[in-house]
Amino acid sequence: MSRLRAAGRQGFRALLLLAVAITVVFLALPIVAIFWEVGLAQAIDGLRSDVARDAFRVTLKTNAISMALILGVGTPAAYFLATRRFPGRSLVVTIIELPLVLPPAVAGLGLLVAFGRFGLLGEQLDSLGITVGFTQVAVILAITFVASPFYIRPAIAAFEAVDRTMLDASRTLGAGPAKTFWRVALPLAAGGLVAGAAVAFARGLGEFGATIMFAGSLQGVTQTVSLAIYQEFDVNLDIALAISALLVVTSGTLLLAVKALPLWTGSRSTSRFPFARSAST
Amino acid sequence: MDRLALDISIPLRTLRVDLELEVGRETVALVGPSGAGKTTVLRAIAGLVRPERGRISLGETAWLDTERGINRPPEERSVGYLFQDYALFPHMSVRKNVAFGGATRVDELLERFGIRHLARVRPGDVSGGERQRVALARAVARDPSVLLLDEPLSALDAHTRTAVRAELHELLREVRLPTVIVTHDFEDAAALADRIGVILDGKLLQNGTATELVRSPADPFVASLTGSVLLAGRARPGADGLTEVVLDDGTIVYSAERGSGRVGVVVHPWEITLAREAPTDSARNHLRGPVAALFPDGDRVRVRVGQLTAEITAAAARELELAPGEVVVASFKATGARLVPLAEAGS
Numbered sequence: 001m002s003r004l005r006a007a008g009r010q011g012f013r014a015l016l017l018l019a020v021a022i023t024v025v026f027l028a029l030p031i032v033a034i035f036w037e038v039g040l041a042q043a044i045d046g047l048r049s050d051v052a053r054d055a056f057r058v059t060l061k062t063n064a065i066s067m068a069l070i071l072g073v074g075t076p077a078a079y080f081l082a083t084r085r086f087p088g089r090s091l092v093v094t095i096i097e098l099p100l101v102l103p104p105a106v107a108g109l110g111l112l113v114a115f116g117r118f119g120l121l122g123e124q125l126d127s128l129g130i131t132v133g134f135t136q137v138a139v140i141l142a143i144t145f146v147a148s149p150f151y152i153r154p155a156i157a158a159f160e161a162v163d164r165t166m167l168d169a170s171r172t173l174g175a176g177p178a179k180t181f182w183r184v185a186l187p188l189a190a191g192g193l194v195a196g197a198a199v200a201f202a203r204g205l206g207e208f209g210a211t212i213m214f215a216g217s218l219q220g221v222t223q224t225v226s227l228a229i230y231q232e233f234d235v236n237l238d239i240a241l242a243i244s245a246l247l248v249v250t251s252g253t254l255l256l257a258v259k260a261l262p263l264w265t266g267s268r269s270t271s272r273f274p275f276a277r278s279a280s281t
Numbered sequence: 282m283d284r285l286a287l288d289i290s291i292p293l294r295t296l297r298v299d300l301e302l303e304v305g306r307e308t309v310a311l312v313g314p315s316g317a318g319k320t321t322v323l324r325a326i327a328g329l330v331r332p333e334r335g336r337i338s339l340g341e342t343a344w345l346d347t348e349r350g351i352n353r354p355p356e357e358r359s360v361g362y363l364f365q366d367y368a369l370f371p372h373m374s375v376r377k378n379v380a381f382g383g384a385t386r387v388d389e390l391l392e393r394f395g396i397r398h399l400a401r402v403r404p405g406d407v408s409g410g411e412r413q414r415v416a417l418a419r420a421v422a423r424d425p426s427v428l429l430l431d432e433p434l435s436a437l438d439a440h441t442r443t444a445v446r447a448e449l450h451e452l453l454r455e456v457r458l459p460t461v462i463v464t465h466d467f468e469d470a471a472a473l474a475d476r477i478g479v480i481l482d483g484k485l486l487q488n489g490t491a492t493e494l495v496r497s498p499a500d501p502f503v504a505s506l507t508g509s510v511l512l513a514g515r516a517r518p519g520a521d522g523l524t525e526v527v528l529d530d531g532t533i534v535y536s537a538e539r540g541s542g543r544v545g546v547v548v549h550p551w552e553i554t555l556a557r558e559a560p561t562d563s564a565r566n567h568l569r570g571p572v573a574a575l576f577p578d579g580d581r582v583r584v585r586v587g588q589l590t591a592e593i594t595a596a597a598a599r600e601l602e603l604a605p606g607e608v609v610v611a612s613f614k615a616t617g618a619r620l621v622p623l624a625e626a627g628s
Contacts, residue, residue, distance in 0.1 A: 163368070165364055165366070165368040166368055166370060168324075168327075168329050168355070168362075168364070168368070169362070169364055169368035169369075169370070170370075170381070171328075171329070171354070171355035171356050172327050172328075172329070172355050172356075172358075172360055172361075172362040172420075173356075173381050173382040173419065173420075173422075173423055174356045174382065174383070174423050175356055175381070176354070176356050177354075183381070184370060187372045188370075188371070188372060
């Protein structure tokens with residue numbers, strides 16, 4: 001009887017290990033294949049091509065502006081949502097989270113019918129002489145739309161994790177709400193904010209669906225790295241692989257940085273690791 | 282010096298805090314069990330909680346007046362608030378913590394509180410007693426007109442506590458500000474405050490000096506808080522103008538005070554004497570029983586005999602050769618037995 005049980009335990013353990021092995025191999029294989037297929041020399045050549053250079057230039061510029069927008073507007077918004085309770089708050093949070101679960105194609109179409117020439121705000125923007133669709137502005141809007149919840153969600157969690165007594169103490173020491181935010185809340189939430197920003201940045205770098213629908217794929221203007229990979233896939237596979245390899249390295253580095261962040265900030269950080277609270281997408 | 286005056290009403294989840302208090306150049310302690318609403322009072326004074334209605338003023342300045350629609354934000358109320366767990370900013374050095382309150386006399390304060398050697402250290406690396414000094418230095422750096430101290434000693438171990446209490450007492454005498462201390466410990470309150478307000482379920486039960494509260498507790502809760510013995514029983518008139526109290530275990534004790542119905546007999550531990558044999562003395566009450574436990578406290582010993590706790594000197598305890606299980610007679614005078622009304626059993 002007990003031998004049967006021991007055998008059962010062993011069998012279950014083997015089953016779990018098998019599941020882990022399948023998961024790891026399946027998830028790692030495509031990454032390994034990219035590096036397998038592209039040699040170092042080919043990769044360097046590929047990255048030197050005009051397409052790749054233009055794509056990286058466009059990607060960095062648009063992502064930098066998007067991140068500035070997300071951080072600049074998202075941080076105070078997250079602070080407000082983390083420190084106040086009001087009717088309709090969960091609705092507001094849900095609206096902010098929506099892009100996480102929205103299919104990118106839907107996001108692209110939505111942006112098009114909102115800001116495009118024949119869209120909701122198209123006429124007003126047109127009369128101001130602003131064309132959004134299929135310009136770099138469209139790329140920025142697409143990235144911002146898709147990536148912001150990846151920052152704002154962990155940012156809310158990070159601000160919520162700040163001990164309210166710290167904020168109270170700041171106020172009784174004569175600091176107004178703004179000074180309390182800058183000197184106390186922001187530094188104490190910094191760990192969670194940086195981690196959230198890194199994830200949002202990684203998401204923005206890889207943005208594809210919404211961008212191609214809303215901004216098109218014009219080399220040097222709206223063609224980001226993801227779009228370039230898609231285009232070169234038909235034209236020059238080596239270039240596509242080279243860009244992909246570099247993106248793997250970049251994203252991997254960002255992920256490691258986010259994981260290592262709690263270690264750096266150590267006990268000072270009151271915020272938790274941001275992945276724990278993110279919705280699965 | 283401006284007086285702090287408050288008359289506030291704050292609904293909490295399970296109780297309502299209703300409090301009227303005036304604090305001059307003195308230290309008032311609010312004592313009561315946790316959950317009595319003590320901290321809420323401090324938070325209301327500081328502006329961190331908005332009372333449903335009421336007034337809070339410092340001298341001529343209104344901080345809160347719900348009728349006139351005045352509610353100053355915390356940063357516009359001149360308070361020095363010591364939080365229960367000190368709430369030091371973990372991301373700033375000790376010096377920056379103190380400077381956050383006011384940058385003009387940081388060095389002087391670091392010196393005054395004996396924490397200059399910690400100036401560059403983060404609060405996380407500082408001991409409990411030192412952390413309190415940092416918090417105090419930070420609280421007074423703003424040059425406040427009112428001091429609010431929330432359980433200033435509860436985060437400390439017994440050893441540090443006595444020393445810090447003495448330091449705190451010295452500080453309070455030095456600054457002479459209207460000060461409100463919140464504590465659950467009557468001894469701490471007695472040591473630090475000029476006046477004590479006993480608070481239970483959001484209401485002020487009694488307000489007076491420590492001596493007054495100990496001498497004539499208005500309420501059984503106040504009596505138990507001051508560390509006195511409380512024996513429950515039923516009072517009836519006895520001979521010689523004394524009141525006879527039949528305790529719940531059938532024992533009869535005598536009190537010089539008048540009382541009837543269900544009462545608590547309050548006896549202070551230091552008014553109870555112990556002997557091997559029932560003495561022939563002026564004490565009217567002699568209760569025989571085995572020693573339950575001995576609690577040495579410095580040069581004194583607290584001895585539990587049945588429901589009684591006697592406080593005697595360590596030398597006397599040695600002479601009597603007291604040990605748990607030894608049968609002794611505990612005596613106290615009828616004049617030392619005060620009566621407080623108790624709620625009828627079962628009500």
